[in-house]
Amino acid sequence: MDPYVNDDLRDIQKAVSEFCEHEFDQEGLHKLEDEHRYPRELYGKIGELGIIGVGFSEDIGGSGFGALGHVIAVTELCRSLPGMGMALSLGYIPGFVVDIYGSAEQREKYVRPMIEGRYISAISVTEPDSGSDLSSLKTRMEDRADHFVVNGSKVFTTNAGYADFYTLLARDQDRQTVTIFDKESIDGNLPGCFEINDLGRKMGINTTTSGELVFSDFRIPKDNVLGQRGKGLRMVLDGFELGRIVIAAQAFGSMLYGYEKVVAYAKKRTQFGRPIIQFQSVEHDLVDMYVEIEKCRNILYKAAWLYDRKDPESKKYSSMVKLAVPESAIKLLNKTIDILGGYGYMRDQGLEGALRDVRITSIYEGTGNIQKNSIAKMIF
Ligand SMILES: Cc1cc2nc3c(=O)[nH]c(=O)nc-3n(C[C@H](O)[C@H](O)[C@H](O)COP(=O)(O)OP(=O)(O)OC[C@H]3O[C@@H](n4cnc5c(N)ncnc54)[C@H](O)[C@@H]3O)c2cc1C
The missing domain is CATH 1.20.140.10 (Butyryl-CoA Dehydrogenase, subunit A, domain 3)
Incomplete structure (x- = not known):
């Protein structure tokens, strides 16, 4: 008997396990790894079935089981097939910051479709010279009337290239601010302002990308600031x-x-x-x-x-x-x-x-x- 896991969570555990048994197969995973391709279809299915949503709050389409709910769901996904479970959960783990700090509008726009398995998230924090020491990051955003202009580069962004939205941490004068950008924002920029380079094959989780993001006078609307400026x-x-x-x-x-x-x-x-x-x-x-x-x-x-x-x-x-x-x-x-x-x-x-x-x-x-x-x- 586990003191932390109640009957509802046990039912979820069982349902996720049955889903994985039915849907995951190792050969399929190896094929995706060899093709360096994200399991987008399965991600859509775990969204539809409410597996992504287990830990998110009910007001945004989740089931409200919190961190323990996330833990139960992700444990079962990885228990079935680690490479697949890790890749699928990496579709929404980067979206936690937007869920925690997003306005009602931002959560509706990004978090709800993510929970439904329609959006994949990414978070771009690490830079070539700033990994553990995030306070030293150099990518900067300058304040211009109704938008920011971003210059710099990020590395190791998981899901770069196929993510539907990115959470970006950048230097804003002497503090740091988080903004969100999506395909719409990328398309609204001039060609050459934004570049994604896949960093290539790695030791594991090869169905996901790890990308370099390069910003050259990239514009992000001011409405896309997440939470409070300077508290990024x-x-x-x-x-x-x-x-x-x-x-x-x-x-x-x-x-x-x-x-x-x-x-x-x-x-x-x-x-x-x-x-x-x-x-x-x-x-x-x-x-x-x-x-x-x-x-x-x-x-x-x-x-x-x-x-x-x-x-x-x-x-x-x-x-x-x-x-x-x-x-x-x-x-x-x-x-x-x-x-x-x-x-x-x-x-x-x-x-x-x-x-x-x-x-x-x-x-x-x-x-x-x-x-x-x-x-x-x-x-x-
Ligand atoms: C597959 C993959 C996916 C990733 N996904 C993302 C992502 O989606 N978004 C993102 O922003 N980043 C991502 N990262 C980056 C990841 O978070 C960083 O690689 C990690 O935080 C370490 O930073 P670093 O690589 O620059 O190492 P460094 O910071 O250079 O560290 C090198 C070594 O020095 C040690 N070290 C550094 N500082 C100290 C200290 N103060 N005390 C003791 N030891 C120290 C470290 O422990 C480490 O052993 C990803 C990386 C990989 C490989």
């Missing part, structure tokens, strides 16, 4: 507070995927006349995984629970799960490959792909060191 960095970090918990859920679901696969394999694979699970060293490795999963589940659900209650401890727990769960997932998935022996190294077993996919969870929205810095500030 704080707003992005507030979005990350939820994002980090949901990224930890990506890692947690991937752990479950690895664990379930490796246990099934260890029971079936026979060497020296018996199933390898009967070798105590293998069995103990599986027990270690089981215990690690329970530790991660508890801290992850607690982080989401605190977030939903706006508890002052929430920020610390958000960083703690973003630090701990990805590390555990990487370690666990690496171990599953050892237990599968040579077969674990093969693509069609899924585990090497899961390890490559999950590797990013310890990097994006703040590396492990950055989480440690935040935790240290809060505990010492």
